Amino acid sequence: MRPGLLIGKTVLAFAGFMAVFPLAWTALNSLKNNVDIITRVPRLVFTPTLANISYIIGRDSVMTGLYNSVIACGVAVLIGVVLGLPAAYSVARYPNRWAGDIQFFVLSLRFLPPVAVAIPLMVIWLQLGLYDTLTALIVTYSLLTISVIMWLAIPAFQAVPKEIEEAAFVDGYGAYSVFWRIALPVAARSLIGAVAFSFVLVWNEFLIALMLSSSNAKTLPIVASELSQQGMNVPWGILNASVVLLSLPPLLFLGVLSGFLNSVFRQKKT
Amino acid sequence: MPRRSSLPVTFIVPTLVILLILSMVPTLYAIIIALQNRELSSTAYSYVWFSNFYDLFFDRRFLNAVWVSVKWEFVTVIATMVVAIGLGVLMFEAASPRMRNVYCLLFIIPVLLPRVSAAFVWKFAYHPLYGIATYPYRLITGGLIFDPLSKPATALFAVASVDVWQWGLFFAVIVLKLLETLPPQPIEAARLDHAKRWQIHAYVTLPMLKAPLVSLMFVKMIESLRSFDLIYVMTRGGPGVATETLDMYAFSQGFIESGKVSYASAMAVLMMIATVITFTMLWKRVQA
Numbered sequence: 001m002r003p004g005l006l007i008g009k010t011v012l013a014f015a016g017f018m019a020v021f022p023l024a025w026t027a028l029n030s031l032k033n034n035v036d037i038i039t040r041v042p043r044l045v046f047t048p049t050l051a052n053i054s055y056i057i058g059r060d061s062v063m064t065g066l067y068n069s070v071i072a073c074g075v076a077v078l079i080g081v082v083l084g085l086p087a088a089y090s091v092a093r094y095p096n097r098w099a100g101d102i103q104f105f106v107l108s109l110r111f112l113p114p115v116a117v118a119i120p121l122m123v124i125w126l127q128l129g130l131y132d133t134l135t136a137l138i139v140t141y142s143l144l145t146i147s148v149i150m151w152l153a154i155p156a157f158q159a160v161p162k163e164i165e166e167a168a169f170v171d172g173y174g175a176y177s178v179f180w181r182i183a184l185p186v187a188a189r190s191l192i193g194a195v196a197f198s199f200v201l202v203w204n205e206f207l208i209a210l211m212l213s214s215s216n217a218k219t220l221p222i223v224a225s226e227l228s229q230q231g232m233n234v235p236w237g238i239l240n241a242s243v244v245l246l247s248l249p250p251l252l253f254l255g256v257l258s259g260f261l262n263s264v265f266r267q268k269k270t
Numbered sequence: 271m272p273r274r275s276s277l278p279v280t281f282i283v284p285t286l287v288i289l290l291i292l293s294m295v296p297t298l299y300a301i302i303i304a305l306q307n308r309e310l311s312s313t314a315y316s317y318v319w320f321s322n323f324y325d326l327f328f329d330r331r332f333l334n335a336v337w338v339s340v341k342w343e344f345v346t347v348i349a350t351m352v353v354a355i356g357l358g359v360l361m362f363e364a365a366s367p368r369m370r371n372v373y374c375l376l377f378i379i380p381v382l383l384p385r386v387s388a389a390f391v392w393k394f395a396y397h398p399l400y401g402i403a404t405y406p407y408r409l410i411t412g413g414l415i416f417d418p419l420s421k422p423a424t425a426l427f428a429v430a431s432v433d434v435w436q437w438g439l440f441f442a443v444i445v446l447k448l449l450e451t452l453p454p455q456p457i458e459a460a461r462l463d464h465a466k467r468w469q470i471h472a473y474v475t476l477p478m479l480k481a482p483l484v485s486l487m488f489v490k491m492i493e494s495l496r497s498f499d500l501i502y503v504m505t506r507g508g509p510g511v512a513t514e515t516l517d518m519y520a521f522s523q524g525f526i527e528s529g530k531v532s533y534a535s536a537m538a539v540l541m542m543i544a545t546v547i548t549f550t551m552l553w554k555r556v557q558a
Binding site for chain 1: 376385399
């Protein structure tokens with residue numbers, strides 16, 4: 001083997017190790033008693049405990065945070081699907097002279113600094129009496145999900161072969177049933193990827209949730225970050241367990257998203 | 271496609287109206303608040319017009335935050351692109367198709383993590399006494415203490431490394447996929463001309479991918495603006511103001527230290543104007 005190749009493989013193996021090891025170590029720490037975590041020499045062999053995990057699952061604040069996260073993200077993604085997919089289809093298949101401007105407008109929403117949106121929204125929701133409610137969070141997140149789903153779904157609909165849709169029109173389908181029965185199912189794989197991506201994005205969102213909630217509507221990232229603000233008094237194992245719980249849902253989409261990446265780049269090739 | 275159908279209008283108009291409302295209302299409101307003197311502690315307020323903006327230019331902490339943000343933007347974008355291109359090319363050259371799939375899966379994991387999780391994972395790892403990332407240093411030096419997050423010189427880079435850990439590895443996957451879409455003929459031709467492998471990439475493949483790589487950098491520049499979660503969890507802007515970016519300072523002015531909502535909003539508005547102008551210009555350029 002050439003020495004260059006060997007070095008390359010070593011660097012890659014190290015990078016692969018670095019990608020997963022910190023998270024794996026955190027998962028391992030969540031199974032440890034405090035004495036096994038606070039050691040100068042990291043301990044690989046220890047007596048595992050489920051105390052941290054059961055503590056986390058038993059805490060009301062964590063369960064409320066989980067519930068809030070699931071509802072806020074789930075409903076916002078649903079709104080994003082209902083409003084974003086048809087709009088994306090319309091831009092992809094019935095382009096008019098504003099199509100470019102619409103696409104740029106949707107993208108430019110991503111330029112807005114979250115803090116610039118969050119401060120006025122906090123004042124607005126306070127005035128409407130909706131501050132610290134899930135409604136406020138869902139409406140705010142919808143801006144995120146609609147724009148992201150639209151942005152990713154436009155190329156997905158464009159990739160559907162036009163001939164299929166034209167054949168359906170010849171067969172007497174109307175414009176709406178072509179969308180329902182042809183375009184949606186054919187583009188489904190890419191669309192699911194786009195939707196999963198928008199879910200991960202809002203699930204991971206922190207700043208807006210922090211500013212729009214004070215007690216009732218706290219999402220899981222906020223609850224987890226608060227656990228750490230208590231400093232070293234909180235056993236590290238519990239903190240590690242809360243990090244693992246927070247990280248699990250996005251990781252469930254690992255397969256879907258990597259398939260989505262593959263399909264995006266396969267389309268480019270042809 | 272049928273000419274006469276109500277579909278384009280019924281599908282796009284409601285969505286655009288909702289998007290316009292959801293984005294314009296907060297934007298305009300942010301400007302209005304910035305021209306007032308609202309505080310969290312009282313409900314009374316009046317218009318002070320541009321005095322918040324005027325004060326900002328003499329606020330040394332604000333100027334520091336601008337500088338930290340610019341530094342953050344440069345460090346994270348450049349490091350991410352270097353890591354992405356380096357690892358992408360390495361995977362293309364040194365990994366078998368099966369190993370490529372394994373690495374692609376592994377490299378996507380960090381970016382999927384909530385920023386809060388990633389920040390915690392590394393905050394533990396960087397702990398001077400018990401952290402796993404500082405352990406090699408303790409081992410080599412026989413127990414000396416290295417605390418990257420509490421030194422002004424290293425704190426920004428320590429936090430930036432987490433950002434690069436998330437995005438650099440993810441972009442490496444995309445760079446690999448881009449390399450795989452290239453036609454093999456130019457690479458073959460260069461090889462027949464006895465070009466070395468690094469030369470093939472430096473002079474043939476990467477220039478061919480210039481447009482998508484520039485778009486990728488553009489995406490990273492936008493995502494780098496969202497540094498708040500990492501910094502909030504890892505350093506809270508400290509030590510001192512060494513990692514206090516604009517959004518961190520706006521947040522602490524508005525909600526932690528003084529509750530000066532209008533002052534914070536003035537900062538956010540300046541940030542918004544700067545990013546919208548910069549990115550619109552960059553985007554038109556990328557598209558042209």
